[in-house]
Amino acid sequence: MISKYCEGEKCACGKDSTNKIEQVIFDDMPPAHGYTQYVCQDCFDRVMRPYLKKEKEATLIKELRDALERATKLYVVKTYRHIEMENPDYTRFNEIIEKADKVL
Numbered sequence: 001m002i003s004k005y006c007e008g009e010k011c012a013c014g015k016d017s018t019n020k021i022e023q024v025i026f027d028d029m030p031p032a033h034g035y036t037q038y039v040c041q042d043c044f045d046r047v048m049r050p051y052l053k054k055e056k057e058a059t060l061i062k063e064l065r066d067a068l069e070r071a072t073k074l075y076v077v078k079t080y081r082h083i084e085m086e087n088p089d090y091t092r093f094n095e096i097i098e099k100a101d102k103v104l
């Protein structure tokens with residue numbers, strides 16, 4: 001999505017702007033207004049890509065962990081049902097839970 005505020009604004013490279021970036025003035029710096037700049041998508045990505053990549057990786061790792069947790073829970077439930085049908089030996093169920101806890 002491109003904001004209406006970017007309409008008619010140009011990036012320093014000459015392309016139409018899609019974003020606006022702003023310099024942060026930290027409290028240990030002399031007071032001043034931060035510089036701002038309209039940028040096109042390519043220039044925005046060039047500056048922000050390392051951050052975006054890190055965000056994407058963190059999201060992917062979380063999704064993998066969640067998927068692993070869901071899969072393990074499903075496996076434990078299915079195994080439990082199987083054991084219960086074959087032989088209602090609940091100590092074996094507890095062993096499986098302990099093993100799953102060690103893996104996780």
Ligand SMILES: [Zn+2]
Pocket residue numbers: 011012013014015039040041042043044
């Ligand atoms: Zn540009």
